[in-house]
Amino acid sequence: MMIAVAVPDDEEAEFTERQREVLDVVLALMVEEGDGFSVARIARAASCSKESLYKWFGDRDGILTATVQWQASRVRAGEYDRQRLDAAQLRKSLEGFAANWLSVISSKTSIALNRVAVSHAGNGRSRLGQIVLANGRFAIGERLKPILEAGRAAGILDFESSEEAFRAFFGLVGRDVQIRFLLGDDFLLDEETIATDARRAIDQFLVLFGTGKDGKKNAGGTGDAPAAGEAKISII
Amino acid sequence: MMIAVAVPDDEEAEFTERQREVLDVVLALMVEEGDGFSVARIARAASCSKESLYKWFGDRDGILTATVQWQASRVRAGEYDRQRLDAAQLRKSLEGFAANWLSVISSKTSIALNRVAVSHAGNGRSRLGQIVLANGRFAIGERLKPILEAGRAAGILDFESSEEAFRAFFGLVGRDVQIRFLLGDDFLLDEETIATDARRAIDQFLVLFGTGKDGKKNAGGTGDAPAAGEAKISII
């Protein structure tokens, strides 16, 4: 299957207002009950008829797929603004990116969507796995790489392949967080823990990929909390 | 739920020979078809009666739980032999550990079990998530930490918390591999890629946590392939 490059998965089915309302209800159901609800349950919760659901989305998998696409398309705003690069700014961007991503993957919404997508990836039904992959893992890769490359161009970072640098970033930031949440280990990961985890991850990342030519290398204690106004990366 | 410490999940239900045969068939079904097979399908595939299945395992969830436990108990052998510590030996152990774990999480069996466990963790049914967590993530943690601590005691490694050091190891080795496989991205990860990935991960790990007092720090090109005879870590 091997997802190639594409991020947006350009099939952008537009939904009507009513349909979006319904999809939000489905999303809430997925968060609360996983994948185990019936179409009748959706209709009841959303106060709509099963007939409408089938007319709009085809079948049950179509409902779930539309829900995931709707959620994925939701936060496609917030482009990263390419500011003038100095090491402190880069560090701040990376920390904001890391903290944001950590808060996303620990959110109930992301966990629920990933769970459904993973279970659907098992048996062949539906493309949910690919959709989540494209809008999660690969989307944030495509968003982070330009930042990394800008850092390299400015002489602050050093790496051969931005893909490999990104994967190291992914590992250092995410560690065991996502798999633990997916498997139901609901350990505490509050705002503060996320901030310190993000800082530690970026410290480590800069040790591995920083040139040390600009900015306090491996200092780590001074900066304030990761920028709150950073671009939302991905909701999945 | 926050799994505390325990690894073996000591409820070790012993299974008869016939039951183990059946559980292997269930495992094969899970690998091939995910979670979407009926109990009748198991009975047909295993040439046993549904009545026996229900007598042995209670209900369908009991069958799946027994399957996961059986697989988990399978490779609990292979203890790490505490050899005399020098840096080259430690590096070799870590590389072997990493390569072994990568080959496990990219195996069809592990992917299938984790998928089922993740989907069951969504709705509350069954303890599959916790079982997989205990025998996967936490089991390898408990196996690796003594090695890391031995390395620290020998002055080769430096870290405050072995838990944190292990989580960094986990991230550097696993990166995006597990989530990509779980979501159905069947990219190539052959023996050779695993070996080089393991070496790169350990190089990075040693940059972050090595003291550099012993052994070629950050050299990376010389060692041969990771020891093949290393202990099997975990099958999940």
Place this chain on the structure above:
DNA sequence: CATGTACCGTACCGTACGGTACGGCGTCAA
């Protein structure tokens, strides 16, 4: 041989679910 045990194969039951059909209601345009 008689009895018990463990199991297989199959038939059976109740239910829950995916998907369809239909009647009714509000809205809007001619």
Place this chain on the structure above:
DNA sequence: TTGACGCCGTACCGTACGGTACGGTACATG
């Protein structure tokens, strides 16, 4: 006013599945 349209609510249908029951067989034990 009339008709078309979109939608809700509900009733309906077929099926597939979880779980149980039962008859039949092999085997072991006395």
